[in-house]
Amino acid sequence: MDRPERLLTPPFVFTIVAELGVFLTIGMLLPVLPVYAKDELGAGSIGIGIAVAAVSPTALLFQPLVGQLGDRRGRRLLVVSGPLVVAGTVASYTFASSLWALVGLRLLGGLGEALLYVGAATIVTDLAPADRRGEAMSLYSLGLWGGLALGPVLGEAVLGDARYDAVWLTAAAFSLAAAFVAMTIPETRPAAGTRPAHRPRLLHPAAIRPGLVLVTTIFGFAGFNTFVALYARQLGLDGAGPVFFLFSGIVVAVRFFGRRLPDRLGAKRAAGSALVLLTVGLLAIGLWNQPIGLYLGTSIFALGAALAFPALMTLAISGADDFDRSSVVGTFSACADVGFALGALTLGGVASLVGYDGVFLFSAGFAAFGMVVLARLPTHVPVRALEAA
Template sequence: MKAFNTFDAKLRLNLLVLFTAGLLFWSSLSLLLPTLPLYIDDVGASKQEIGIVMGSFAIGLLLSRPMLGRLADERGRKSVLLIGTIVAAIAPFGYLATQSLGLLILVRIFHGISVAAFTTGYSALVADLAPAETRGEIIGYMTLATPLGLAIGPALGGYLEATSGYGILFLFSAELGFVALLGIIQVTNPPVQTREQTEADDVYDGLRLRNFWQVLASPRVRVPTIVMLLVGLSVGAVHTFVSLFLKSTDVDFNGGLFFTAAAIASFSIRVFAGKASDRFGRGLFITFGIFCYVFALILLWQANSAMFFLLAAIAEGAGGGTLISMMITMMADRSQPQERGQIFAICIAGLDLGIAIAAPLLGIIAEGVGYRDMFGYGAAMTSVALVLFLTHSSKNLSNSFRFALGLAPDAYALKNLKVRTDEI
């Protein structure tokens, strides 16, 4: 936490309020992780229909992220943070109001906008505030709001569902979103960055991003986005089906405890991974994160006891805690402030698309071969992300492999662009 001591009191307060709002936001969202699939199941939906409803959440993310990324760059990060918390406070009332699958899909799509807005604004604002030399450490600490919220939410959600029913559960989720909104209102919005011609821009203009497809085609963005898409398959499989898989087995292990264990693992690894990445580079930790996701799915494929599920939860949490924060940090290294919101939005949209594909696609597989073998298919798909990052994360196979193992710097980081323009 030494880096925080170098900030003035006003900035530290700003970060503290932002962190608290993030904690409340993720608690609101994760209340529904172990319980919403069960609610949809109680309504009478099939495995495939549960996957479609849960996966439609990512449709809202995908449709809104590009617009919200541009909004964050043009109007400031606070504007999209407000949108995210407002949606989080409203959406739970939609679940409470209907049991129609069609309407639940629409509510789920609307709810997805909250994550698109909040994560884009939060990540961009923290990256703006963090000095480049301690960027990994600051982002690592500030993103602890996510695993903490994901630790509190599922356990509390499972308790509320069991003791008070779905009505109180949805109302409490909305209340947490509203309190997060009150916190974001207090956040000081930094001035909107405008592009100024700099020495770095002279080198960087060849990669200047003007629209969605140019962002996606840029070599510094394309491979991370595809990696996030493939990892999204793993995230979607776990978040949508692990509670139902547990319900279908004789193993005495609560779905809420699975997500809580995952969140604790995510929290624990973020405490040191961010700071270590400032020293050893982002590539090594991204590789580790992808490997953890693959390992978690293999464990779920073979799970036949509570210990297997616990280990899978720890591996999944370690993967999320390392990969997502390190990917955000790497993309911050590769972008300028006036384009950072858009680049974050596009890269993280890969994760959204993977989640959107995972729920219905793996739901169909689960209908045919069961939940267990479905996780095996998920492990195979996510393994492709590991191979891709090892071989295509930099200018060529050799440099990619060395960067992915922490043995070479990031060729696409802005500080390296001037001497590496021939490599991009």
């Protein structure tokens, strides 16, 4: 029996470490930035929302372009320059004396996040054996989740009695360290001489349909993130901290211990299972209006969320050649931002019309629609079957 190709090589691990560094920066800002905008810059609720969300437009707009850059100039350029941009913009918060100066820096920071995210995800898929890409994406996401889990705790600890500059500089230092780590990663782009000639495409077609399915999964995640805290209080709970902890714990556990599920089940079957779990979980939250319903529904929803991204990314990557991989990642990751923005814009109106439980029921219907889109995607032949043929 042949031994599987090694996945956890030093470049693979260093890529995840670089990703972790940048997402520690992002995580540190999450609990601190709204307070800074309100207390130090005098921003109201709308201004706070703009400041927090300002990274999203540039990240969304630049991800497809960054993908093309990665295919033409290499992935290493992205994972080195991205953390440097993030470090420079976050350190510059120390000079942001107005809300609009902060918003401008946030917009620029979105470019850095796009560079890092697309570059790191592409390197991970470049390095992974073809039949272990689902596992690779599961491990890759642990850097993101680790940063977003640990960053807020560290940010509040450093903040103390309004030490905002200390937060900005500490957060920037993590991204600067990530850039130095990224410098040790070798280039993984295929040799230029073997690249087939075709016109560059802003949106890669291989990522469009898996990306549309991703939109239907992220839509519900946006509703969960935005309204579960309010819904938990409506159900008589003191807050949603334990709910978020349960969700994150399940996602991390499945991504680590079940990291090979997308490869063993097949990417399309794993994605279908994820959509079923997402739909059932959201229905349970919306229909069983009791704390136990919220916790049970969250557990099921988290299982689906853990499977969805690695499976759909694997499905997108398998539909393109090696030379377009960064473009595929750029297009696919932009779809995640589309799903989050669409969910945030739509579900606020749903909540005002039918209440918080209606948000989860509407999101369940959206996830169910994703099954229709997924059913029309081709099932790619496993790599080992192709090699044996």
